[in-house]
Each structure stands twice: as structure tokens, then as C-alpha cells.
Amino acid sequence: MADTRDARPPTDEETAPLLQDVDHPNADSQPQRSSFASIMHEPLTPLTKVLLVVTLLFLLLSSTFIGLFAGAQHKLNTGHGGDSPATVTSTVYATATQTQTSTSTSTSTVSVPGPVPTGPPEDPACLSADCIILSSSILSSLDSSQDPCENFYDFANGGWLKEHPIPSDKGVYGNFEALAQQNRRVLQDILTSDAYVSPSTLTASYDEQLMKKLRGLYASCMNEGKLNELGTEPLAAVTNNIRKLLYGETTVVGDKAPHILEKKITGLTAAIAYLHTRGIGGLFETSIEGDVGADPNFMTLWFSQPELGLPSKEYYDEDSFVELYQEVLERLLITLSEEEEYIDAPELSATRSEEVVYQERLRVWPPWPWPPWGGDGDDDDHDGDDEPEPMDPEKAHKVAKNVIKFEKAIANASLDLDILYQDPIATYNPVPIDNLTEQLPQIDFPEYFAAFTPRNYPNTAILMSVTYPSSLSAILNETNAETLEGYLVTRAALALAPYLGYETEAWKAVRSLEERLKGLKKGAVGDRAEFCTTEVESALGFATGRYFVNETFAGDSKKKGTQIIKDIIETFKSSLRHLEWMDKESATAAAEKADAIRVKVGYPLSPDTENPASIALYYSRVEIDSETFLENILSSNANEEYLTWQKLGKQRDPETWEMYPSTVNAYFNPPANEIVFPAGILQPPFFSRTWPGYLSYGSFGQVAAHELTHAFDSAGRMYNQHGKLEQWWTNATSEGFKERQDCIVKQYSEYTIDDGKGGVIHVNGNLTSGENIGDTGLIQSYRAWKAQYESGLANGSEYLLPGLNFTREQLFFISFARGWARNIKTESAVARVRTDPHSPNQYRVDGTVYNIPEFAKAFGCSAKAKLNPPKEKRCLFW
Known part of the structure; x- marks a missing residue:
């Protein structure tokens, strides 16, 4: 469990x-x-x-x-x-x-x-x-x-295991997975039925709102033709914003997320806030949970290490996995670089000369000056006289290699998982926010918090590792611009490529890594309807839960x-x-x-499964008007981050x-x-x-x-x-x-x-x-x-x-x-x-x-x- x-x-x-x-x-x-x-x-x-x-x-x-x-x-x-x-x-x-x-x-x-x-x-x-x-x-x-006294697991399950081989598109299949699949079939019937009759005429309009969002998200996922037609463009729009924020070309972190107030911040803080407000990890992780040392019901900021591109630090020492991972990162960097050359150019340029300058800018990795958070502008790869370097395969190879080196340094600075999961004493370290800022000066934390628009700003953070912030700061100081940019871009790509069409290069690249890590049959793709139902459940789970409960949780269960x-x-x-x-x-x-x-x-009961008005309010900031599946997912992710940060500084809601x-x-x-x-x-x-x-x-x-x-x-x-x-x-x-x-x-x-x-x-x-x-x-x-x-x-x-x-x-x-x-x-x-x-x-x-x-x-x-x-x-x- x-x-x-x-x-x-x-x-x-x-x-x-x-x-x-x-x-x-x-x-x-x-x-x-x-x-x-x-x-x-x-x-x-x-x-x-x-x-x-x-x-x-x-x-x-x-x-x-x-x-x-x-x-x-x-x-x-x-x-x-x-x-x-x-x-x-x-x-x-x-x-x-x-x-x-x-x-x-x-x-x-x-x-x-x-x-x-x-x-x-x-x-x-x-x-x-x-x-x-x-x-x-x-x-x-x-x-x-x-013999049940020697191998009870095999005695009790051998027949089932023999009759239920692993599907070629999956790495694992058991009774938990079989039941989850069965539950998704119930949800799929709900998402694809012609109509839903609300139990009460008083709540019918709210059920109609919820069903419109659920079915809209499902439809945008199922429209494979549209996804392939859009290609990598939706992902490139995200990575393009990351680049612009990182180098100060734009200051609007809340773009395409209307519920997030537009906060004008620049540099690394802006770029990482942009990722985190959309549920994409990188550099560090923040969460909101009770202060277990003082008042467990007072919701407080927790600061921890991030997830890695590979499943665990052991993989970074295995050459075969590192080689594949590097190849995947290279493919992502090249395809996104090619796509970004044409993203938003007319909107960003008032004249043709500005557009040319902008396009030229996109072909330079990294733009100058660096670092974006200040400093004297020194960089190992630029002395001010270098010619712009295009994003060619050789450059992508170099950047990908350095990104992996950067990630490995983060992995080595992270706590071992047995400490992270099993030692609540070692992972409870409250400090003033000023202390966190001193340890990690590359991030302007007041500006970072502002991107989430919390109602209460934290004055304390609980560090799950007392050494990680300062270790991350040291790693950043030793990392050049192109490596950090490559890291942020590929973090977004790894997270979002699965929402693109199957014909896109980005989807294929990320899928090849997943096949190797999970042992999937090469090229085997599961049922699209099952995938889309899973994503709708993940994005709007309290809404799907209302209708799932109505269908399956009857009587005195x-x-x-x-x-x-x-x-x-x-x-x-x-x-x-x-x-x-x-x-x-x-x-x-x-x-x-x-x-x-x-x-x-x-x-x-929070949101209240029995009350569609409560659920409709919970998802009121989620916009599912777009045919672009990835944009709909980002809207849902942003809503979850927004609601999470609204808990900060409040007492725990016991019904959540x-x-x-x-x-x-x-x-x-x-x-x-x-x-x-x-x-x-x-x-x-x-x-x-x-x-x-x-x-x-x-x-x-x-x-x-x-x-x-x-x-x-x-x-x-x-x-x-x-x-x-x-x-x-x-x-x-x-x-x-x-x-x-x-x-x-x-x-x-x-x-x-x-x-x-x-x-x-x-x-x-x-x-x-x-x-x-x-x-x-x-x-x-x-x-x-x-x-x-x-x-x-x-x-x-x-x-x-x-x-x-x-x-x-x-x-x-x-x-x-x-x-x-x-x-x-x-x-x-x-x-x-x-x-x-x-x-x-x-x-x-x-x-x-x-x-x-x-x-x-x-x-x-x-x-x-x-x-x-x-x-x-x-x-x-x-």
C-alpha cells in the first residue's frame, strides 16, 4: 500500500x-x-x-x-x-x-x-x-x-501467473494492475457515453460542467490525427518559454495559466518557477504538509531533492543506460531546437529586423550574458568574441553529456532513499526562509513563492536534507549556461513528450527510454483509450471519482x-x-x-464526492477548451499546484x-x-x-x-x-x-x-x-x-x-x-x-x-x- x-x-x-x-x-x-x-x-x-x-x-x-x-x-x-x-x-x-x-x-x-x-x-x-x-x-x-510450506506465493498464485502474461506494452501485470484496468473500463464507459443523468435536477448543471471537462480532455487525447498534425509544437512552446525566462527575454511566468498571477521575475528563478507551477520537476522539490515538530495540522513549506531523469543514482554508473539516456537527450534537444526556430516569431517581433535578431538568438547556445542571476559574465564557453554556435548534433551531444554529469552530481548530493523514507527525525529540519536563501542564493525565494500566489507567504521551510541546498548551490556555480538550459529543457521534454502524437520524434525518443527501463517490447503501444482514460483520471480524479463511486460503490459496501x-x-x-x-x-x-x-x-468530502458543485469549484480554474492535449494537461497541473499552495499557512482540512x-x-x-x-x-x-x-x-x-x-x-x-x-x-x-x-x-x-x-x-x-x-x-x-x-x-x-x-x-x-x-x-x-x-x-x-x-x-x-x-x-x- x-x-x-x-x-x-x-x-x-x-x-x-x-x-x-x-x-x-x-x-x-x-x-x-x-x-x-x-x-x-x-x-x-x-x-x-x-x-x-x-x-x-x-x-x-x-x-x-x-x-x-x-x-x-x-x-x-x-x-x-x-x-x-x-x-x-x-x-x-x-x-x-x-x-x-x-x-x-x-x-x-x-x-x-x-x-x-x-x-x-x-x-x-x-x-x-x-x-x-x-x-x-x-x-x-x-x-x-x-508445496505451500516451501513456496506459498507460487502455490497460491501459480495458476494465475501462468494465465496472465505481461502485455507487451507493460513492464508489470498483477492483480493490482488488473483491477486498475477494470476500474478504468468503468470510467471509459462514463467518458464515452452519450449522456449522463444527474441524480438531482438541482445539481444537473454542475454535473454537465464536469462532464464537459472530462469528455473534452478525453477527446483531445483520443484525437491522434490532431496530435500528429501539431507535432512537437506544443512542447516546443513550453521549452521556448523556459529559454526566454532563463535569459530574461520575457518576464511573464503566468503565461497560458490564467489563474496564476503574472509575476515579472527573471533568470533561473523565473524558469524554475515556470516549471514547478506546471507540475514539472527540476533542481529541487517543494511541497506543503503539516509541521510535524510543532503543529502537524499547520500546513508548512517542505524543501527536498528532486526526482532524477533516470530512476535512481545507480543507473548513472551503468554505461549501457547512460549511453541510451544521452542518445535520448540528444534527440530531444535537436528536435526542439529545430521546432523553436519558428515558435511565436511574428508575435515577438515588431519589425522584420527584430524577427531576424530573434531567430539568430535562438541558434545561439547559450545566449549572452551569463549567468542570468548576476555575476561578472565569465563563462568557460564564451569570452565575448565567440561566434554564435548552432544546435547541431555535435553540440547536442556535448550538452546532453554535460546534462547527465549535472544530474549525477545532484544524485550524489541527494539523500539515500532509505533515509528519505524511513527516518523522519533526520528529514525534519526547520529553518527560517532567510537561511534557505543564504544556502541557495541562485534562487530568489520570495519571487519563486510569488509565482504560486499563496495567500500566506512562508517564513519557515522544513529541509528534508540540511546539506542539499548548499550542495545544489555549489553544483550550480560549477555549471555553465548551456548545461543548465539543456537540463531545464530536457526535464520538460521528458515529462511532457508522452502527451504528444506517436509520430513525433520527441514521443519516440522518450518511449525508447521507457522501453529499456521497464522491459517493454520495442514498438508495442497499448490501447489508446486505456491510456487516455488513465490520463483523465490522473488529471481530474476527483471528478471521475464521483461517477466511479456512483457506479461501483453501492449498498452497504x-x-x-x-x-x-x-x-x-x-x-x-x-x-x-x-x-x-x-x-x-x-x-x-x-x-x-x-x-x-x-x-x-x-x-x-473535500471536494465533496456527493456534491458536484464542490467538485466543479475545485476544477473551476482548469480550462479544457483547447484541442491540444498537452495544453489541457498543463492547465490541470497548474490548478493542482495552485490549490496545493493555497493550503500554506492554514490549518489542515480533515476531509481532504x-x-x-x-x-x-x-x-x-x-x-x-x-x-x-x-x-x-x-x-x-x-x-x-x-x-x-x-x-x-x-x-x-x-x-x-x-x-x-x-x-x-x-x-x-x-x-x-x-x-x-x-x-x-x-x-x-x-x-x-x-x-x-x-x-x-x-x-x-x-x-x-x-x-x-x-x-x-x-x-x-x-x-x-x-x-x-x-x-x-x-x-x-x-x-x-x-x-x-x-x-x-x-x-x-x-x-x-x-x-x-x-x-x-x-x-x-x-x-x-x-x-x-x-x-x-x-x-x-x-x-x-x-x-x-x-x-x-x-x-x-x-x-x-x-x-x-x-x-x-x-x-x-x-x-x-x-x-x-x-x-x-x-x-x-x-
């Missing part, structure tokens, strides 16, 4: 969901089956005939699935790597009557063949069509040739999802009293923090979200002390309001437990119940936690992935420690399920599925593992292991159950099994 530390700080019940949930019999009774004998004695009315046929079909399907599973079960019983099954000691586990919630149980043991799933309970199975389909989907995901979360919170609080490493004082404080966590499910309703993800925000679950993830295979409890708690329950546990992970534990950064555990408890954290760092650091070159890359246990600890929360979901098991059994919500020769306990863990099914290209896997604070999915499954004794008990694992280690090797947090 996502965590707001990973990225920059994405009711009335509705009816008739478009995505059909899996139904089950009435919760007040056990599933009822028809009596075949009684039917035979009734007159064969048309209705009786229909019912008879339906009954026969259900029986036939049931027997077929049971027969198929019997063969698979036979393979499982004899397929543990030897000629005959081993005899091991296994726990006798009685599913129908087990109610104990403690992790310490008294058990009896017998010698049985295994390890194999324990026998199915004798309760009658649900034989409805939906139950049969759900059972079939579980069976088809399994690989019974795998929100109520049932919230109940699972609350059950897990209560179970977590109960478990705190039994932790040997946590003293009573710290346990009491942890329970108070758990009680104080704000739970958000489904969709936000950092994800859209259709997002397949969830997050914990430490300063706000909140856990958030969009409607997008509250869909199968993660959630259905009609599923039996053991599936619901195994799938969505693990999502909820993961986010809750983030509040007490390696970084989250440093924030108190109010979101303030302080020491609120006793020293003894902190030491006990640190021992377990060291344990899990060591465990995951031993895991490896293939590097694609005949070697391996180790998982960064420090970088992933927070997420790995979050995954240990699965035990809380298991305990929460067991705590409600008897009542669930009584009301029919623990019904069995046909053909599944597994206990409910086993199906709980299978349901957990299925959510993490994912095929991934080697290149994408390498990029993720270097940059992602989440471990590879295989280890998120096997590494998690390794630390849960209840898993080994459920599957009767041998004491020698890989996933049943001795207690001293387990990292037991909870």
Missing part, C-alpha cells in the same frame, strides 16, 4: 453497481439447496421446469468442480518433491468450532501424511452460481504442484469495509497488552493512538484526500494520523460485501491491517496520536522494537532478484523495513477474523464454497496471497528494487507468513519446512 512518505504530499448509499459483486445466501440463514425429490412429485409447470433445469445445471457444475479438484488434490498429496509423501507432525485444527484468538494455544499432534491442507469441514457448501464462480477463480489461481477496519483496530489494541517488548505505559499510549486514527473509506476514489491503493498519513481506503480497492479480488468472512479478512483485512500497522512501523511509531514527531514510547519499549526491526531488516536483505545479467540484486532491507513491518499486520487481520468467527458462523457469513478442499484458515491465507499475484519484467523488477520502499511481491507473501506461526499450523507444515522456522528466527512484532 502507498504511504504519504513515499510521494509528494494522488452518505447516501448508491444503488445498482456496474461491477457485479459476488452474492451469497441471506446472512440470517445457511445456504438452502433445492429438494430434487419434492420437485419430482409436483406438476411440471413451466416455472418448475425452469427450476429443475437450473438445479440440474448447478449439480452438474458442482460435481465437475469437485472432480477436477480431486485430481488436483491427488497431485498435491503426492507432489512434495519425493516419490512418496513424507510423514510429519501436524496440528489437528477443527475449523467449525475453533474460536481461540490468542497466538499461544494448546494443541494435540498426530502423525499424518503431509504437509497437505487439512480436510474440509462438514458444513454444507453454498452452491449458488456466484459461489461456484468464486470457488472456480480460487482454484484456477493455484498451482498444486507447489462502505459500512462493511469500515467494520472490518474497526475490528482490526480493536484486535490490535487488545494485542498490545500481551507484547513482551512493550511496557504498560507504551501500550496505553499506543492504544490511544490507535483510537485516535481517522478512518476514511470510499471517497472524500491524497488519492482519488477510483485508485487501487490505500495509505497512512502520519501527520494527519489517518488511514484511507479508496473505493477503487474495495472491489474484487480485494473486497466484496458478500464474501465469506475468511476471504474478506484475508484480502481486504490485510490491506486495512497493513495501513494500521504503518502507524507503528519504523517511521510511523515516531509520530504520536496527534501526528506530532516526538518520543512517546519509553526507552525500553523503543529498544525492544529496534531489536525486531533489525531482525526484519536482516530477513529481507537476504532476499534477491535476478538482475538480468546473470547475477542478483539484494532487496534493501533498510529501505523496505517500514512496508515489511506494515505487512506483519496480517496477523491482526487473522485474529480479528477469528474473534468474530462464531457470530459469523451463526449469521451465515462464514459459508463454505464448493470444491475447495481447504479449511477456512487455509483459505484466509490463500486469499491474502492472491492479492499479490504479479508478473514483472526483469528490467521493471530491478528499477523497483532500487527505488520502491515495498519489497517484491513474492517476498511480501512468503516473507510475511514466515513470521506467522498460525500459517504453518494451518497448513500442517513440517518443522523443517522453509516457511515454518523456529521461533528464534521469526521477527515477531505483534
Whole structure:
């Protein structure tokens, strides 16, 4: 799940969901089956005939699935790597009557063949069509040739992985991606339908406004002919503005973004403000979040390092990637230089002689004098007598090479990601704004802030790295004009080229880099409609979210999802009293923090998903009047930056979200002390309001437990119940936690992935420690399920599925593992292991159950099994 530390700080019940949930019999009774004998004695009315046929079909399907599973079960019983099954000691586990919630149980043991799933309970199975389909989907995901006690991820997902190869245009495809794709199909239907009927005539005009913007943006993306006709011109207009601002040829930063006041500033400050106000990164990054050291709800300026052109600093030491990256930058520089020679020339020139001067100016890299922020005008490449140098391939090669050298210097000056993500103490460094200006004098920060038109100007900045501003200043002082210009231009090109037509040189150049980094098939392009739907969702996600929720989040979905979360919170609080490493004082404080966590499910109220007027106001500054897709995207980006900066100096709005309703993800925000679950993830295979409890708690329950546990992970534990950064555990408890954290760092650091070159890359246990600890929360979901098991059994919500020769306990863990099914290209896997604070999915499954004794008990694992280690090797947090 996502965590707001990973990225920059994405009711009335509705009816008739478009995505059909899996139904089950009435919760007040056990599933009822028809009596075949009684039917035979009734007159064969048309209705009786229909019912008879339906009954026969259900029986036939049931027997077929049971027969198929019997063969698979036979393979499982004899397929543990030897000629005959081993005899091991296994726990006798009685599913129908087990109610104990403690992790310490008294058990009896017998010698049985295994390890194999324990026998199915004798309760009658649900034989409805939906139950049969759900059972079939579980069976088809399994690989019974795998031993669950050795390779549980492969056992639970092998069938799914085999049947879902990675599309040629993607680097990864798993259940998260499949659900996101399914959600986008819902949005696509909304965007392409002829009309939308507002639920209320009072709000119809606002829904009409929103639909016009959504469909206008989608149409501008889908108009491939127009995009190819425009070519690189929309991008060249942006890069041309960057050049003019950098050299003082224009002073209007707010051009083509009407909601941003026109601020007349010059030089590097103007150029970087122009990029940042349009959501394009470079040099440094700013964000608005609570001041966690003083008042977590007082929104403050945070200053950090930027993203790089390549995924991580390691890539800058690999010749093959550097060579490709340099080639891509050269292609971008040349094509943009050629295009810019004709951009805006008539408008900028009052006479022909001025136009000639302007065109001449464009062919000189860099214009003179330099640097734009002042100085004596010295430059290594210009002594005042040099002739203008055109942007030819040789020049582009030189500039691209220097840009990469410049980026590598920034990478070396940046914090390592494990510190950036996992050490909130080291990354909290409040300083006066004057201090930031002194460290980085090349940027006029008051003028930079003015470009965002905040209502309150900051007098304090929180540095995530105390050394980065001064290091960046030193790098800038050693960088000549043409290199800095090339850097700014290519940052814009890399970010915006994907919004151009497929036939443009800029799009092809950036795509070639993406293909190499992600392992995509060369020349393979995905469905245009899917791409455009994704971009509309990204640009106007709260608007698309309103209609997504109307279509998919019906009935009591929100109520049932919230109940699972609350059950897990209560179970977590109960478990705190039994932790040997946590003293009573710290346990009491942890329970108070758990009680104080704000739970958000489904969709936000700011902007209000149920009120189109609220959403229309949120997007009122977004102009989608242009046929130019890139200009529409820039308008949306500028709106987001504007709204973000309006938060500065204010108290946090408790109803805001950092994800859209259709997002397949969830997050914990430490300063706000909140856990958030969009409607997008509250869909199968993660959630259905009609599923039996053991599936619901195994799938969505693990999502909820993961986010809750983030509040007490390696970084989250440093924030108190109010979101303030302080020491609120006793020293003894902190030491006990640190021992377990060291344990899990060591465990995951031993895991490896293939590097694609005949070697391996180790998982960064420090970088992933927070997420790995979050995954240990699965035990809380298991305990929460067991705590409600008897009542669930009584009301029919623990019904069995046909053909599944597994206990409910086993199906709980299978349901957990299925959510993490994912095929991934080697290149994408390498990029993720270097940059992602989440471990590879295989280890998120096997590494998690390794630390849960209840898993080994459920599957009767041998004491020698890989996933049943001795207690001293387990990292037991909870």
C-alpha cells in the first residue's frame, strides 16, 4: 500500500453497481439447496421446469468442480518433491468450532501424511452460481504442484501467473494492475457515453460542467490525427518559454495559466518557477504538509531533492543506460531546437529586423550574458568574441553529456532513499526562509513563492536534507549556461513528450527510454483509450471519482469495509497488552493512538464526492477548451499546484484526500494520523460485501491491517496520536522494537532478484523495513477474523464454497496471497528494487507468513519446512 512518505504530499448509499459483486445466501440463514425429490412429485409447470433445469445445471457444475479438484488434490498429496509423501507432525485444527484468538494455544499432534491442507469441514457448501464462480477463480489461481510450506506465493498464485502474461506494452501485470484496468473500463464507459443523468435536477448543471471537462480532455487525447498534425509544437512552446525566462527575454511566468498571477521575475528563478507551477520537476522539490515538530495540522513549506531523469543514482554508473539516456537527450534537444526556430516569431517581433535578431538568438547556445542571476559574465564557453554556435548534433551531444554529469552530481548530493523514507527525525529540519536563501542564493525565494500566489507567504521551510541546498548551490556555480538550459529543457521534454502524437520524434525518443527501463517490447503501444482514460483520471480524479463511486460503490459496501477496519483496530489494541517488548505505559499510549486514527473509506468530502458543485469549484480554474492535449494537461497541473499552495499557512482540512476514489491503493498519513481506503480497492479480488468472512479478512483485512500497522512501523511509531514527531514510547519499549526491526531488516536483505545479467540484486532491507513491518499486520487481520468467527458462523457469513478442499484458515491465507499475484519484467523488477520502499511481491507473501506461526499450523507444515522456522528466527512484532 502507498504511504504519504513515499510521494509528494494522488452518505447516501448508491444503488445498482456496474461491477457485479459476488452474492451469497441471506446472512440470517445457511445456504438452502433445492429438494430434487419434492420437485419430482409436483406438476411440471413451466416455472418448475425452469427450476429443475437450473438445479440440474448447478449439480452438474458442482460435481465437475469437485472432480477436477480431486485430481488436483491427488497431485498435491503426492507432489512434495519425493516419490512418496513424507510423514510429519501436524496440528489437528477443527475449523467449525475453533474460536481461540490468542497466538499461544494448546494443541494435540498426530502423525499424518503431509504437509497437505487439512480436510474440509462438514458444513454444507453454498452452491449458488456466484459461489461456484468464486470457488472456480480460487482454484484456477493455484498451482498444486507447489508445496505451500516451501513456496506459498507460487502455490497460491501459480495458476494465475501462468494465465496472465505481461502485455507487451507493460513492464508489470498483477492483480493490482488488473483491477486498475477494470476500474478504468468503468470510467471509459462514463467518458464515452452519450449522456449522463444527474441524480438531482438541482445539481444537473454542475454535473454537465464536469462532464464537459472530462469528455473534452478525453477527446483531445483520443484525437491522434490532431496530435500528429501539431507535432512537437506544443512542447516546443513550453521549452521556448523556459529559454526566454532563463535569459530574461520575457518576464511573464503566468503565461497560458490564467489563474496564476503574472509575476515579472527573471533568470533561473523565473524558469524554475515556470516549471514547478506546471507540475514539472527540476533542481529541487517543494511541497506543503503539516509541521510535524510543532503543529502537524499547520500546513508548512517542505524543501527536498528532486526526482532524477533516470530512476535512481545507480543507473548513472551503468554505461549501457547512460549511453541510451544521452542518445535520448540528444534527440530531444535537436528536435526542439529545430521546432523553436519558428515558435511565436511574428508575435515577438515588431519589425522584420527584430524577427531576424530573434531567430539568430535562438541558434545561439547559450545566449549572452551569463549567468542570468548576476555575476561578472565569465563563462568557460564564451569570452565575448565567440561566434554564435548552432544546435547541431555535435553540440547536442556535448550538452546532453554535460546534462547527465549535472544530474549525477545532484544524485550524489541527494539523500539515500532509505533515509528519505524511513527516518523522519533526520528529514525534519526547520529553518527560517532567510537561511534557505543564504544556502541557495541562485534562487530568489520570495519571487519563486510569488509565482504560486499563496495567500500566506512562508517564513519557515522544513529541509528534508540540511546539506542539499548548499550542495545544489555549489553544483550550480560549477555549471555553465548551456548545461543548465539543456537540463531545464530536457526535464520538460521528458515529462511532457508522452502527451504528444506517436509520430513525433520527441514521443519516440522518450518511449525508447521507457522501453529499456521497464522491459517493454520495442514498438508495442497499448490501447489508446486505456491510456487516455488513465490520463483523465490522473488529471481530474476527483471528478471521475464521483461517477466511479456512483457506479461501483453501492449498498452497504462502505459500512462493511469500515467494520472490518474497526475490528482490526480493536484486535490490535487488545494485542498490545500481551507484547513482551512493550511496557504498560507504551501500550496505553499506543492504544490511544490507535483510537485516535481517522478512518476514511470510499471517497472524500473535500471536494465533496456527493456534491458536484464542490467538485466543479475545485476544477473551476482548469480550462479544457483547447484541442491540444498537452495544453489541457498543463492547465490541470497548474490548478493542482495552485490549490496545493493555497493550503500554506492554514490549518489542515480533515476531509481532504491524497488519492482519488477510483485508485487501487490505500495509505497512512502520519501527520494527519489517518488511514484511507479508496473505493477503487474495495472491489474484487480485494473486497466484496458478500464474501465469506475468511476471504474478506484475508484480502481486504490485510490491506486495512497493513495501513494500521504503518502507524507503528519504523517511521510511523515516531509520530504520536496527534501526528506530532516526538518520543512517546519509553526507552525500553523503543529498544525492544529496534531489536525486531533489525531482525526484519536482516530477513529481507537476504532476499534477491535476478538482475538480468546473470547475477542478483539484494532487496534493501533498510529501505523496505517500514512496508515489511506494515505487512506483519496480517496477523491482526487473522485474529480479528477469528474473534468474530462464531457470530459469523451463526449469521451465515462464514459459508463454505464448493470444491475447495481447504479449511477456512487455509483459505484466509490463500486469499491474502492472491492479492499479490504479479508478473514483472526483469528490467521493471530491478528499477523497483532500487527505488520502491515495498519489497517484491513474492517476498511480501512468503516473507510475511514466515513470521506467522498460525500459517504453518494451518497448513500442517513440517518443522523443517522453509516457511515454518523456529521461533528464534521469526521477527515477531505483534
